[in-house]
Amino acid sequence: MPTEQPAWVITRRKEIGARIRSAREHANLSQLKLGEVVGVDHKTVHRIEHGTSDPGLGLLLHIARVVDVDLAELVR
Structure with a gap:
């Protein structure tokens, strides 16, 4: 449990999720594309960016x- x-x-x-979101947007990647590249679904990317994962x-x-x-920059 x-x-x-x-x-x-x-x-x-x-805070970390917000930096990830900012970096993803700066890299011109959608949540869907980032998820495809790193091997997770876009919902997981969303949860990471909003701090719920x-x-x-x-x-x-x-x-x-x-x-x-x-x-280090993402998690500072």
Whole structure:
């Protein structure tokens, strides 16, 4: 059974999601296209961008590479 996340974790996920969304848009990619390239559906991309999903490190690394932004910049 999943445990409830502290408020600060949810806030940080939303901040990171907003940076991912900005980088995706700057790269001229739709959620659908980014999802296709990184191997997830567009709904997962949407959930990541809105902070409701907790993506793993591998997926974050893949997203960072596709949008051409260092992972450290996305999660700063």
